[in-house]
Amino acid sequence: MKFNAYWLVAGLVLAAASAAVADNAASVIQARQAHYKQIGAASKGIHDELGKPAPSAAVIQGFAKTIDTLAPQIPSWFPPGSGPEAGVKTAAKPEIWTDAAGFSAVASAFATEAHHFDDVAQGGNIDAIRAEYTNLGKACFACHSKYRAKED
């Protein structure tokens, strides 16, 4: 009987935990989207600044820092269970988890590029920043094209 009681307790703990996970998935996804919007907004900020007649290196440096800080955190925004199966609207494709090695590779390539871009930005040379910004965009795209669902 004692054995069954253990199982009962274990089952209850598991049920509570999975309910918490489901609840948690929504907030994980929301936080993830908020983070990505920060990156997107920073990227747009750089693009807008580069489009001005006299771009300010200081403004770009601020945005570059934001991206460089957030980029290495990306893998931690995708805990198991925070994909489409969470039942919350997300563009995260299941491949993020089924092809974890591939995802991890593009994510770390992005972090490397974000850091490199930050270095170039701190250098303050607008032409160099402009050239490197193209590579930053490609690093965003490398992951989005494979692991982010199209909107439709």
Place this chain on the structure above:
Amino acid sequence: MALVAFCWWSAQNDQLALHETAGEVLVGLVIFRLIWGVVGSSTARFADFLRGPRGVAAYIGELRRGRSEHAIIGHNPLGGWSVAAMLGLLVLDLGLGLFAVDVDGDQPGPFAGLVSFDQGRAIAHVHHWVFNTLLALIVLHLAAILFYAVVRRDNLVGPMLTGAKAAVREATPMKGAPLWRLPVVAAISALAAYVIAQGGKL
């Protein structure tokens, strides 16, 4: 038409740079069409093919009776509004596209500097849905052309391309616009599209 199709293809296939260029060329073509609708050949003018509700109702009546009492040169009263609706949606969608922001924030429309990232993303979504509505109208328009060709044995496409419609009595033929207006309006449109593509700077 081909450019609209190309816009769709380029957006679906992550060719955002091509999508933007195609959109900007389309801006030029639409500006041309809008000016041509005022100063162009008679059948191209909005005043020629946009009829009031009574004109449209009369035409529907004629269609129902299966005969036309007078031949029509240019868009018929129903088709005219179809053209206007498509053109209007195209103008709206191109306008939205100028302010749209992509998910990476690195290839936004030429006027996206005026809106925030979130606003630009919201605009991009509306841009997408307006396009789908436009697509539905295009399908309807093509279906109507097919209906005229099959059921009414009336080829509408030939006259559109050549401007000539054979053997219609009592109809006023198309009056072409003076030829010099064509390059002038084309140049104005191209310049306007270029300025818009540059985000309003010359």
